[in-house]
Amino acid sequence: MFSRTLGIVMGVLTTTALVVAIGCADAFGPLSLPGGVLAAIVAAATLGAAVGVTACLLTRRELDRAVRALTRHIESLRHEPLTCEPPPAPSWLRPVADHMAQILGDQRKRLDALTAARRELEIQLRIADAERRHAEAILQSISDAVLVTDAFNEVALANDSAARTLRFSLDGARHQPVDRVLRDPTLVKLIKDTRESGNARCHRQVEHHVHVDGREQVFDVTLSCVTNPQREVAGVVTILHDVTHDRELSELKSDFVSGVSHELRTPLSSIKAYIEMLIDGEAPDDKTRDEFYHIIQTETNRLSRLIDNILNISRIESGLSRIERTSVAMPEVIRDVIETMRPQAQARRIELNAHLDPGDCLVHGDRDLLYQALLNLVGNAIKYTPEGGRIAVDAGVDEAERTVFVHVTDNGVGIPEKDLPHLFDKFYRVEEHKKIAKGTGLGLNLVKNIVETVHGGGVRVHSRVGEGSTFSIHLPWAEEGR
Ligand code: ADP
Numbered sequence: 061m062f063s064r065t066l067g068i069v070m071g072v073l074t075t076t077a078l079v080v081a082i083g084c085a086d087a088f089g090p091l092s093l094p095g096g097v098l099a100a101i102v103a104a105a106t107l108g109a110a111v112g113v114t115a116c117l118l119t120r121r122e123l124d125r126a127v128r129a130l131t132r133h134i135e136s137l138r139h140e141p142l143t144c145e146p147p148p149a150p151s152w153l154r155p156v157a158d159h160m161a162q163i164l165g166d167q168r169k170r171l172d173a174l175t176a177a178r179r180e181l182e183i184q185l186r187i188a189d190a191e192r193r194h195a196e197a198i199l200q201s202i203s204d205a206v207l208v209t210d211a212f213n214e215v216a217l218a219n220d221s222a223a224r225t226l227r228f229s230l231d232g233a234r235h236q237p238v239d240r241v242l243r244d245p246t247l248v249k250l251i252k253d254t255r256e257s258g259n260a261r262c263h264r265q266v267e268h269h270v271h272v273d274g275r276e277q278v279f280d281v282t283l284s285c286v287t288n289p290q291r292e293v294a295g296v297v298t299i300l301h302d303v304t305h306d307r308e309l310s311e312l313k314s315d316f317v318s319g320v321s322h323e324l325r326t327p328l329s330s331i332k333a334y335i336e337m338l339i340d341g342e343a344p345d346d347k348t349r350d351e352f353y354h355i356i357q358t359e360t361n362r363l364s365r366l367i368d369n370i371l372n373i374s375r376i377e378s379g380l381s382r383i384e385r386t387s388v389a390m391p392e393v394i395r396d397v398i399e400t401m402r403p404q405a406q407a408r409r410i411e412l413n414a415h416l417d418p419g420d421c422l423v424h425g426d427r428d429l430l431y432q433a434l435l436n437l438v439g440n441a442i443k444y445t446p447e448g449g450r451i452a453v454d455a456g457v458d459e460a461e462r463t464v465f466v467h468v469t470d471n472g473v474g475i476p477e478k479d480l481p482h483l484f485d486k487f488y489r490v491e492e493h494k495k496i497a498k499g500t501g502l503g504l505n506l507v508k509n510i511v512e513t514v515h516g517g518g519v520r521v522h523s524r525v526g527e528g529s530t531f532s533i534h535l536p537w538a539e540e541g542r
Contacts, residue, residue: 205224205299206221206300208297209255213238216234218234250268254284255293266283280300281301324363330356330359372432372506383426383429385426393430394416401442404439409448413451415453420457422538426514432506434466438451444529445472446473453469463535466532474529476492480521486502487502517536519533
């Protein structure tokens, strides 16, 4: 590098000497300097200029090469990870290269910090996404209808149950004004009022009626304010809990309590009255006394049947652990039932016959419960058959089905078709029959529970108004002894 610099200096000096020599030649004319000296100066100047030009060319080439290397290095950084290594450079370019390396180092640190921050954000985003999906899954699994609205009364979140109950499409509801999504002005008003109350601790509970598929449903609606970190109201969470069934059940229960009280009071009052008459000597002859005793016996039986029904229902509903199973011959049970019910049938001049298959009608079950089920069926047949009617109890074995069947057929009032699907519901009574006989609507429900839940069998009914009814039960036969 030094020799090149010297070359350049020499070049410059000789060029200057050449210029001076030519100048002198011009100024003093051809005779002022001896020809040999001038020629020597010109030759030296020419040589110096040639050396200077060559040095310049070499320096230029070296400069080009260094700049190219530096450019290549910078270009390579586009594709390769940032490095703090100083780029290759000649010593005269070193300060630039070092400065560049330092800038690169700083940039690398910033890039590393940004990469780490981006990774952290990605992790947080993934966690937030998983938490959001988890929260949505929880929201969807809630059977209550849940609707969340924001500070602008727009739908922020809702679950399937809300969409079903309040009849809107979940897809298009998000970020839509609540009054455009819900077609229930009362509920919309409740939501808006709650938000506008501005009370962060606002929590309201109201009863609300909604028509779903032509049926009125009752909901307990809870509206709670959602607050932001500044404790301002940022939205409202509305939860609709369906209490229709609870209401129906509590109505049924109170109907049941009043029905049962009435049913208990009627035979009790009758028993009390006849006993008082007997004590007061109001039955002077044996015939009257027998009549009174008979009434007392019938009413006592009625009372005990009612109490048995209630107790058996609670026995079945409290679990099957208290069921005692033995091998039960159904014809024997039927004979006992007919024996018990015959006086009642005779009192109303109703013919009561049994046609029992001599085959092996054995069932593995609870004798008392099976007796109770048949007693209810025969009791109903007597209750809903006018005086002078006919009742037949048939029992046999269905080889193909491997079941024992019992049919109780009457030629009584029959059951309207619309009532047939509900007949086995608890407390259900046919409206038209309420005048014909007293009842609680528990008997058939108990029959169904005994036959289906306890014994794994089935109950069917076939009936025509004015012609009569047939109630059939099928029970799996007992395998032992076959
Ligand atoms: P209840 O105590 O009212 O008799 P059940 O559960 O035994 O209660 O019967 C439910 C309803 O089914 C009765 O109220 C009656 O309307 C109808 N029902 C039951 N058995 C007969 C029948 N053999 N003939 C006509 N209707 C019947």
